[in-house]
Amino acid sequence: MSLLDLIPLRERCEAHRPWPRAIVDNEGWGVAIDRLEAGNLTLLGLWADGGAVHMALLDAAAIAVLTYHCMHGSYPSVGARHAPALRLERAIRDLFGLEAAGSPDTRPWLDLGFWEVMHPLGRTAPAHPPAPYVFLPAEGEALHQIPVGPVHAGIIEPSHFRFTAAGEHVVRLEQRLGYVHKGIEKLMQGATLASAARLAGRASGDSTVAYAYAFAQAAEAALQIEAPPRASYLRALMAEIERLANHFGDIGAICNDASFSLMHAQCGILRERTLRAASACFGHRLMMDVIVPGGVARDIAEDGAAALRDLRNEIRRIFPRLTAIYDNTASLQDRTVATGIVTAEYARRFGAGGYVGRASGRDFDARRALRYAPYDRLVFDVPVLTAGDVDARVRVRISEVEQSLSLIEQILDQLPGGEIRAPVDIQPKAGEGLALAEAFRGDVLVSLRLDGEGRVARCHMRDASWFQWPLLETAIEGNIVADFPLCNKSFNCSYSGHDL
Amino acid sequence: MRRILLDSLTHGSLTEPAPQPDAAMLTELAASLDRVARAKLGRSLSIREVDAGSCNGCELEIHALGNAFYDLERLGLRFVASPRHADVLMVTGPVTKNMREALARTYNATPDPKWVVAIGDCAVDGGLFASSYAVVGGVSAVVPVDLHIRGCPPQPVDILKGLVALMTAAH
Numbered sequence A: 001m002s003l004l005d006l007i008p009l010r011e012r013c014e015a016h017r018p019w020p021r022a023i024v025d026n027e028g029w030g031v032a033i034d035r036l037e038a039g040n041l042t043l044l045g046l047w048a049d050g051g052a053v054h055m056a057l058l059d060a061a062a063i064a065v066l067t068y069h070c071m072h073g074s075y076p077s078v079g080a081r082h083a084p085a086l087r088l089e090r091a092i093r094d095l096f097g098l099e100a101a102g103s104p105d106t107r108p109w110l111d112l113g114f115w116e117v118m119h120p121l122g123r124t125a126p127a128h129p130p131a132p133y134v135f136l137p138a139e140g141e142a143l144h145q146i147p148v149g150p151v152h153a154g155i156i157e158p159s160h161f162r163f164t165a166a167g168e169h170v171v172r173l174e175q176r177l178g179y180v181h182k183g184i185e186k187l188m189q190g191a192t193l194a195s196a197a198r199l200a201g202r203a204s205g206d207s208t209v210a211y212a213y214a215f216a217q218a219a220e221a222a223l224q225i226e227a228p229p230r231a232s233y234l235r236a237l238m239a240e241i242e243r244l245a246n247h248f249g250d251i252g253a254i255c256n257d258a259s260f261s262l263m264h265a266q267c268g269i270l271r272e273r274t275l276r277a278a279s280a281c282f283g284h285r286l287m288m289d290v291i292v293p294g295g296v297a298r299d300i301a302e303d304g305a306a307a308l309r310d311l312r313n314e315i316r317r318i319f320p321r322l323t324a325i326y327d328n329t330a331s332l333q334d335r336t337v338a339t340g341i342v343t344a345e346y347a348r349r350f351g352a353g354g355y356v357g358r359a360s361g362r363d364f365d366a367r368r369a370l371r372y373a374p375y376d377r378l379v380f381d382v383p384v385l386t387a388g389d390v391d392a393r394v395r396v397r398i399s400e401v402e403q404s405l406s407l408i409e410q411i412l413d414q415l416p417g418g419e420i421r422a423p424v425d426i427q428p429k430a431g432e433g434l435a436l437a438e439a440f441r442g443d444v445l446v447s448l449r450l451d452g453e454g455r456v457a458r459c460h461m462r463d464a465s466w467f468q469w470p471l472l473e474t475a476i477e478g479n480i481v482a483d484f485p486l487c488n489k490s491f492n493c494s495y496s497g498h499d500l
Numbered sequence B: 001m002r003r004i005l006l007d008s009l010t011h012g013s014l015t016e017p018a019p020q021p022d023a024a025m026l027t028e029l030a031a032s033l034d035r036v037a038r039a040k041l042g043r044s045l046s047i048r049e050v051d052a053g054s055c056n057g058c059e060l061e062i063h064a065l066g067n068a069f070y071d072l073e074r075l076g077l078r079f080v081a082s083p084r085h086a087d088v089l090m091v092t093g094p095v096t097k098n099m100r101e102a103l104a105r106t107y108n109a110t111p112d113p114k115w116v117v118a119i120g121d122c123a124v125d126g127g128l129f130a131s132s133y134a135v136v137g138g139v140s141a142v143v144p145v146d147l148h149i150r151g152c153p154p155q156p157v158d159i160l161k162g163l164v165a166l167m168t169a170a171h
Helices: A026-037 A083-096 A184-188 A193-200 A205-223 A229-257 A261-282 A304-328 A330-336 A344-349 A354-358 A366-370 A390-414 A469-476 A481-491 B002-010 B021-041 B057-064 B097-109 B121-125 B156-170
Strands: A011-013 A021-024 A042-049 A052-059 A062-069 A074-076 A099-101 A143-148 A160-166 A169-176 A431-439 A442-450 A456-462 B045-051 B077-079 B088-092 B115-119 B135-137 B147-149
Touching: A021 A026, A026 A052, A026 A062, A026 A074, A042 A083, A042 A442, A042 A456, A052 A442, A062 A431, A083 A099, A083 A469, A160 A481, A169 A469, A169 A481, A184 A193, A184 A456, A193 A205, A193 A456, A205 A229, A205 A431, A205 A442, A205 A456, A205 B057, A229 A261, A229 A304, A229 A390, A229 A431, A229 A481, A261 A304, A261 B057, A304 A330, A304 A390, A330 A390, A330 A481, A344 A469, A354 A390, A354 A442, A366 A431, A390 A481, A469 A481, B045 B057, B045 B097, B057 B088, B057 B156, B088 B097, B088 B121, B097 B135, B115 B121, B115 B156, B147 B156
Parallel strands: A021 A062, A074 A099, B045 B077, B045 B088, B088 B115, B115 B147
Antiparallel strands: A011 A021, A042 A052, A052 A062, A143 A160, A160 A169, A431 A442, A442 A456
């Protein structure tokens, strides 16, 4: 509550749950920007709905949303004074046609000039040929540019990276994203809750559980219902299995990018075992579409708990040996230690979630900060390191594997009986819900507005990557070009989750 | 210590085919793929993966093809970094408008003879995203497709099966 007390408000919106939303005018919007700039608040999201712009703010464990109704299609730029908002404002303009007045960067972001319409979620107009995209300048003697992508040399999602290098050293990296923009938020408008949940589960396939989790929580907040206790435990179980699988994949892949393929092979085995256990428990290797608004679509298989205990035993047997190899291999650490450093100041200012933030001293984890069920009844640590390099991001993941194993054990031990799904469509009602769920790479925000007929009026999803991608640009500065894959993999940002 | 670790890790039961349907299918696949691939392409087939708009779910399972359980490379199949080195383009996703040109260019950069394998339900016809302003549709809307492997995402073993089917058909 104290979060909104310091901001001049025009009107509170009662329909928004569980955290408050209030309408502000120029003064309140400006105070919020002041507080962001001063570092008193963290920007959780910035998105549009019709002619209004919403700003989600975080203060320790309190969240609030401010709404600014645009006059003449424009609102005061947040990005002008708080850089993390810049790309979000560019996306708002591409999708809605709302201008961030005073923004220093008015280039398009998601609209690469290939759509037939402009502002597909706002007042649409036929597209006209785009102006050539201008990358930010880097000037100096003997600098050269290296353009990479959108099709990359591996099994990777598409994007364009523009390096400016002095010899081997990167002077500047500028990213250009948007290539996998599928128009998910537009597809969600008017969709039933069930089909919108399926779309949410395909925002970023590696975080399908986390997205479905956040979407379901937002829907339940809007409808003022609660998932049954058993469903809530099963959700967390899936979220931790997903975290394990992704962390194994990442730890192996980071070592592989340092040419240490043994770890890659061994972590690949653990990842595969985890996916097979997931499939044995929930019938799908990635556990897609199991979490639904109201609860979960299916119960854990009868022999699921046994499969998970076998998995836990196998991981406990193998993983410590792998971390010992990581610890004792100087040639590997030579690549990861002091490479790709994200400063604590940047991590704080950008509100970097997940291992990117926690490897740079930002002690935030949505599971602990918000204590959403069932994490309020589970005991776990949030590992935080301060070095901010590739090594720290590996080590945070290693510690999180241990935490997830412990959480899985606790969940299996405490798993309550009973229903797994509460009805959502008995009495459709209008409402607004916001949820934050901790995906393996950081917090996923979902804001959902339901019309009175059981359909989605507006849904916005913000991947943790939005606040991590810009930090990758800072992390690579001064490193050699050949270390970029290593740095990039240590972030493992989502392209699809960002582009939507 | 490294030796002990390596021994215990690499000489365990993992690398042996376990008596499960999965492993049995894989052994069978390995034999048939080996025979056909040898006839067509001297025992090797190079694959260039292109994500044309996927949610990255398909990429995860394509990655899994390389792990110890599926071990794609023992079959003579491998992923290459450039379309110029590829026999097969493995394309995922509904093709987004933002990726249409990049996909077409990648196809044009791949030398003949070439095959295109579309992976996942979205690659068939755009899937859940088909009606979007930002999506062209399935892969065949941009480049000719020789084989669709369905699934959301398809399991690694389904992708292997599909590659065998392609080889047999192309024979």
